[in-house]
Amino acid sequence: MKEQILGKLRNKLVVSVQPVDHGVLDKPEIVALLSQAAVNGGASGIRIEGVDNLLASRSHLSVPVIGIVKYDLDDSPVRITPFLEDVEQLAKAGANIIAFDGTDRKRPVSREDLVKAIHSYGCLAMADCSSREDGDYCAALGCEIIGTTLSGYTGGPIPEFADFELIEYFASKGYFVMAEGRLNTTEDVKKAVYAGADCVTVGTVLTRLEVMTEKFAKAASVTKD
Numbered sequence: 001m002k003e004q005i006l007g008k009l010r011n012k013l014v015v016s017v018q019p020v021d022h023g024v025l026d027k028p029e030i031v032a033l034l035s036q037a038a039v040n041g042g043a044s045g046i047r048i049e050g051v052d053n054l055l056a057s058r059s060h061l062s063v064p065v066i067g068i069v070k071y072d073l074d075d076s077p078v079r080i081t082p083f084l085e086d087v088e089q090l091a092k093a094g095a096n097i098i099a100f101d102g103t104d105r106k107r108p109v110s111r112e113d114l115v116k117a118i119h120s121y122g123c124l125a126m127a128d129c130s131s132r133e134d135g136d137y138c139a140a141l142g143c144e145i146i147g148t149t150l151s152g153y154t155g156g157p158i159p160e161f162a163d164f165e166l167i168e169y170f171a172s173k174g175y176f177v178m179a180e181g182r183l184n185t186t187e188d189v190k191k192a193v194y195a196g197a198d199c200v201t202v203g204t205v206l207t208r209l210e211v212m213t214e215k216f217a218k219a220a221s222v223t224k225d
């Protein structure tokens, strides 16, 4: 099962379908349609946030689905799948892979317990990492996928470019590497693959229409002199 799912993702694209929070596209039926459109365009996997979004989408998708649930907690900076209840609900809603925050930060549930729970439902565990240490730790816990998702998002200004060095490092360790985060062009995607990524996830440029439109709108209103 594990090899079958990883095989479907190897050298392929995952599209993260996470519309802007509370935007007009932030609705389960829209997430389902965007996910199908992404698959029709060649996505080999879909990353979906939220159990309702996953429930609305799953039956329309024949590709592996990565499920997450995001929170803004008062007492922890961890946002991605911090709780065991969500692991259960994501698994029951049909996620093949469950991603969680793999960083070493104050958190309600340990990384060990999350990985155990994910595996107990027969799902693959993907660790969204910010550093080499996160990846090494989560790989040792048995996570099947090590992602660069949180590099640049644990403090300080968000870098302009993706963390290709972290992709290279994870690849050098033999992990199944998901390159994710700030891969905004087809050239970025190729660079990630050349750096050793086994699979690449692209989100914002494909599925956050407001964010991308704002950039183009700004470009259009540039002054000519």
Ligand SMILES: CC(=O)N[C@H](C=O)[C@@H](O)[C@H](O)[C@H](O)COP(=O)(O)O
Pocket: 016, 018, 068, 080, 149, 150, 153, 180, 181, 182, 183, 201, 202, 203, 204, 205
């Ligand atoms: C840091 C964080 O919370 N990342 C999230 C993880 O689910 C999403 O907001 C990103 O859109 C996703 O990782 C894809 O990345 P990008 O949108 O840059 O292609």
